[in-house]
Amino acid sequence: MGHLVTLATCSLNQWAMDFEGNLERILESIRIAKEKGAKLRVGPELEVTGYGCQDHFLEGDTYLHSWEVLAEILKSEEAKDMILDIGMPVMHKSVKYNCRVIIAEGKIVLIRPKIFLANDGNYRELRFFTPWTTRKVEQYYLPRMISKITGQTLVPIGDCVISTLDTCVGCETCEELFTPASPHIAMGLDGVEIFTNSSGSHHELRKLNTRIDLIKAATQKVGGIYLYANQQGCDGDRLYYDGCAMIVMNGDIIAQGSQFSLRDVEVITATVDLEDVRSYRARMVSRGMQAENTPAYQRQEVKMALTHSYIEDDIHIRPTKLRAPFYHTSEEEIALGPACWLWDYLRRSKTAGYFLPLSGGIDSCATATIVASMCRLVVKEAAEGNRHVLEDARRLAGDQNYTPTDPREFAGRIFYTCYMGTSNSSNETRQRAKDLAGVIGSYHTDLDMDTVVKSIHTLFTFVTGKSPKYKVHGGSTTENLALQNIQARLRMLLAYLFAQLLPWCRNVSGNLLVLGSANVDESLRGYLTKYDCSSADINPIGAISKRDLKRFIAYAEKKFEMPILGDFLDAVPTAELEPITKDYVQSDEVDMGMSYDDLSHYGRLRKVSRCGPYSMFSKLVHEWGDDMPPTEVATKVKRFFFYYSINRHKLTTLTPAYHAEAYSTDDNRFDLRPFLYNASWKWQFNKIDKQAQELERLTREKELNSQVD
Template structure:
C-alpha cells in the first residue's frame, strides 16, 4: 500500500504585500508539516498576490518574488516536503505565470501556465505569455543571487512532470482545468497520479458548483488520480472576493474540502490517500491501457513520497460536496470582503445612508453578518481577527468583542437622511433594522439643505423649479430629485470623516454604497448621489437575489425587520405623490414603473447583453423565442428598444461607479470587467431599423407606433395604434411609462378609475 498525505490551502493573500503573503505561506507549510503531509500546495501567484495587475510590468515585482522564494529555500521550510509556490518568472524577455516546485532547499522544476485567463475579471494576456512548447523542458538560468544561495545554476522550465521513485506528480495551473484539452488527461496517460492545481478563482454566485464539479470530473472515469486544488480566499485589494474551497478529489470522489467563506488567513485541507486505488482503476480500464499519448518530458527525483499505512490516522474517505445556497453566498461573501477591506484600509468603521429600502437594508444586513462572523471567529480562537477587531473597534486593553450588536455599535454608523417626501414607514423601518443590527443610528432631515440650494438658484436666476405634482416640467422634477440625492452623498462623506472625531475614535469611516447591478445596467441612479461611496457590497447583485436574501436574513441572521422591508413597495421617495383624484387611483409608483421594465426583465437583458454577447438585434431575436407565447414581436421590439435607449443614455454613469463586490456574470462594471464606449447614439438607428424589418417579416405591414393622448376625468389615457387600428390602451403613470389596460381584438370594456372605459377593437385614431 502506497500511502500519501497531502495538504492544500486557502490563503488570504494581499497583492503586493510581500511580508503578509510570506507570513501566510510559512504558516501554511508549518501546518502541513504538523499534519504529516509530504506535499504542500498554495494558490496561484501566492507570493505576489494574484491581483497585482500592472505591477507585473515592474521588474521589482519579479525581483521581490525571487527574494521571498530565497528566504523559503535557505531556511528549513522545504525540508522533507514537496512545496509548490506561485510567482511570476522571467524567461528571456517574457514573463510567465508559474508554479515553482521545490523540495529540500532546491528548485526541482518551474511550470509555466499554458492556458491563460483572459475574460471577465481576468487580463493575464496583458502581463504574461502562455507557454506553448509542450514537448520540451528547457534549462532556465536562475538569478545570480538565487543561484549562489542555493548552489544551483539552472532549473528545468516548461511543461512536464516530476517522477519520484514511488509516484509521479504534476502541476496544472488554475484555468488549465477548464481548457478544451486539459493537461491532466495527457499527464495521466504518462503515468502521473497526483495533480496539483494552484487556483486563483473568484466568487460569483452559483459558480462554485461548476468549479468543484470540474475538479471531481478531472479524476473520474478511466484515468483516475489524486487531484489537489488550492485557492485564494478574501479580498486581495480589488473588486473580487476569492472564495477558497480548497479540496482533494480521488478517482472522482471528493475526500476533503475547505470552507468557501471564512476569516482565516491560512486554512488547511489535508487528505491521506492510498495511491494503489489509482493504479488499480487504471489497470482495470482497457480503454486507458490502449489510449495513445505523446510522451511528456519529466524530471526524475531519487526520493520517495509515500509511507506505510498508519492505522490510527486511517485513509480519507469520500465525503458529500459542501454547498451554500445563493442566499448564504450573498450573506457571507460580501461580509468577508467587507472585513478584509476594512482591516486593510486602516479605516475604523463603516457609514451607510440607510433609507429603509431593500438595497440599503441589504448592505446593512451584510455589515451585521460581518460583525457576527468576527465575533464567532474570535470565540473560535482566531488571534488575528481578534487583534484586528480590537484595533478597529478601539477597545481598551484586555477587552474585545463578544457580542455582534455591541461590535456593530463601535464600527458602524447608519444615517436616515429624510426629506418632506419620505414616509414615516420607511423612516421607521430603517430605525428598527439599525436597532436589530446594533449600529449607531441617526435620523437627519435634509429639507433645510435643499431649501438653501433652491434659494441660491433663485438668487442666480430668479426662478424656482417645481415638482411635477405641482405643475413642474420633467426637467424641473428631475433636478429636484438630483439635488436631494447629491446632498445625501456630500453629507455622508462629511459624517464619515467627522463622526469618529466627535466620539473620540481615531481614523475615518468608509462610506458604503447601495446600488444594485440592475440599477447600474439601466442607469436608474443619480450620478454622484448615494451611489458614490468608497465601496459597494451589492453592486454586483441583482434585485431578485437581494429580495430573496432579505427573506432569508430575516430568519437566519436574526433581523426580522428584513421581512417587512422586502415586502414594502420599492420607491425612491424623491418627490411628493401626485394628487389623488379618486379612491381607486394608486399614487405610489414603484421603481419598476419608473424604469419601464421589471427587475426580472433587467436580469434577462443583462445576461443576454454581457454573457451571451447580444446586441439589440440578436437580443430581439432571442426574446421573441423566449417570450413568443405571451408577447407579439412588436411588443418585444418595444421592450428591447426601451432598454437599449436608456442603457445608451445612462452609459456615462457607469464610468464613475463606486468599486463594487463582483458577484454576477452580467455586471456592467466599467473597470476592466465590461469594457465599452462612453458615448452612444441613443437612437441606435441601424440596429433599430433592422429590428423593424424583422417585425415586418413576422407581423405584416408595420409602422412606427403612434400614441395619442386622450383626456379623461381621471387623468390621461393613451391609445397605441398600428395603421389606424388600436393596438393597446394605456393609463399613463409617468411621462414615459404606461400600464397596459387592453389590447386589439379583446372583448368587453376595461373600467378605469372614475368610471371611464374604452372598448377594444377597431377604433380609428
C-alpha cells in the same frame, strides 16, 4: 497495506504586493501541512505576490521581491523534507511568465510556466504574462541570491513533470483546468498520478458547482488524485477569491475546504492510497492503448518518497473517507461572500468602520444586513480563537483587551447609519431605517436636510431668476429631474461629511468608509444619479440583482432572527425624491419603465449571452411569445437599449463593487463597452420592427386560415 500518501493543499488570504504578509502565510501553511503528516504541499496561484497585482507585474521590482521571498522559503525549516509547489512570477529571457516553482530537498527542481492564460471577464493575464509552449523545456539561470542557498546555477523551466521514488506529480494552473485540451489528460496518460492545480479563482453566485464538476470529471476520466489550491479573500480589488481548496480522487471528493472564511490560512489534507489510482486506471483497456501512443513528458527526478514507510503504514494510518461536495445556497453566498470581502477591506484599510446612508429601502437594508453578517462572523471567529481577527477587532475597538462577543455590540463600534430625510420622505421609510439600525446595533443618526436643499433652490433662483417646480406642481420633466438630483447629490456630500466627523464626535480616531447600495439592475438601466449616494468607497451589492437581494433578505429574516426585514420585503421600491400627494407616490419600476425581473433578464442576455438588440429580441420573442405580441417584445427591447445607451456614461463612475454576478456592469474591468452611443440604434431597431411586424402578419394569417378550415 497499499501505498498510502498524505497530501496537503490550501487556501491563503494573500494581498497584492504584501510580500511580508504573504511570506508569513505561506510558511504557516507549510508548517500546518507538515504537522498533519503531508509530504507534498500545494499553494494558490501567484501566492508570493498575490494574484491581483495587475500592472505591478510589469515592474522589475515585483520579480526581484518574489525571488527574495522564495529565498526565505528555501532557507526555512518548514521547507525541509517536503515537496513544495509555490506560485510566483518569473522572468526568463526578458519574457514574463506566471509560474509554479517546485522545491524539494532544499533545491529548486522545476519552474513550470502557465501554458493557457486567463484573458476574459475579470482576467487580463495576457497583459502581464506570455503563455509557455506545450512540451518545451529550457534551462533557467537562477539569481545569485538563490544559487548561494541551493548551490544551483541552472534549473529546468518548462512543461515537465516531477518523478519521485514512488509516484509522479504534474502541475496545472487555474485556467488550464477549464480549457478543452487540459494538460491533465496527457499527463495522466503518461503516468502522472497526482495533479496539482493552483488557482486565483473568484466568487460568483452559483459558480462553485462548475469548478467542482470540472475537477471531478478530470479525475473520473483519467484517474488520479487532484489537489486544488485557491486564493481566499479580497486581494485589494473588486474580486473575492473564494477558497474552497479540495482533494479529489477518481471522480470522488476526499476533502473540501471552506468557501468563505475570515481565516488567513486554511490547509486541508487527505491520506489516499496510490493503489486505488492504479486499480482505477487498469480497469480500462482503451486507456492503456491511448497511453501507449502518448508522447512522454520530460521527468525531473526527486530522490524522495511521498508514501508512508512500512513502519508507519500500520492500522493507525487510514485513507480519508469519501464525502459529498458541499454547496452554499445563493442566499448564503450573499450573506458570507460580501461580508468576508467587507472585513478584509475594513481591516486592511486601517479605517474606523463603515458609514451607510440607510434609506428604508431594500437595497440599503441588504447592505446593512451584510454588515451585520460580517459582525456575526467576527464574533464567531473570535470565539474560536482566531488570533488575526481578534487583533483587528481590538484595533477597531481601540482596546487591546477587547473581545467581541455580541454582534450588535460590535456593530455599535464600527457601523454608522444615517437616515437623510426630506419633505418628500415618508414616515414609513424613516421608521424602518430606525428599527433596522436598532436590530443591527449600528450607531444611527436621523436628519432632515430640507434647509440644505432649500438653500440650493434659493441660490439657483437668485442667480437665474427662475424657480423650478416638481412635475406634480406643474413643472416640466427637466425641472422635476433637476430637483430630484439636488437631493440625491446632497446625500453623497453629507455621507462623506458624517463619515469623516462622526467618529470624532465619539472620540474615536480615524474616519469611515462610505458604503454604496445601488444594485446591478439599477446600474444597468442607469437608474441612479451620477455622484449621488450611490457614489461611495465600496459597494457590497453592486453586482447582485434585485431578485437575489430579496431572496437574501427573506433568508436573513429567519437565519439572523430579524423580523424587521419582512417589512422591507413588503415595501414598494421608491426613491422618495418627489412630493407624495393623494394621487401619486413615486415608484422605481414605474420610473424605469421596466420591472427588476426584466432588467435582470436583459442583463444576462446582453453580457452572458452576448446579445445585441436584434439577437435579444429574437430570443425574447420566443420566450415571451405566449404572453405578448412580437411588437410589444420589440418595444421592451428597444426601451431597454435606449436607456442603457443614454446612461452608459454613468457606469464609468460606478463605485467599486463586490463582483458577484456574470452580468456585472463594472466598466473599469469586467464590462468593457463604449460609453457614448448613438442611442437611436437605427439599423438594429429597424430590423427588429420589420421582424416583429412580419411575425404578427404571419400569426394573423395563421389565425384566419384556421378559421376558414
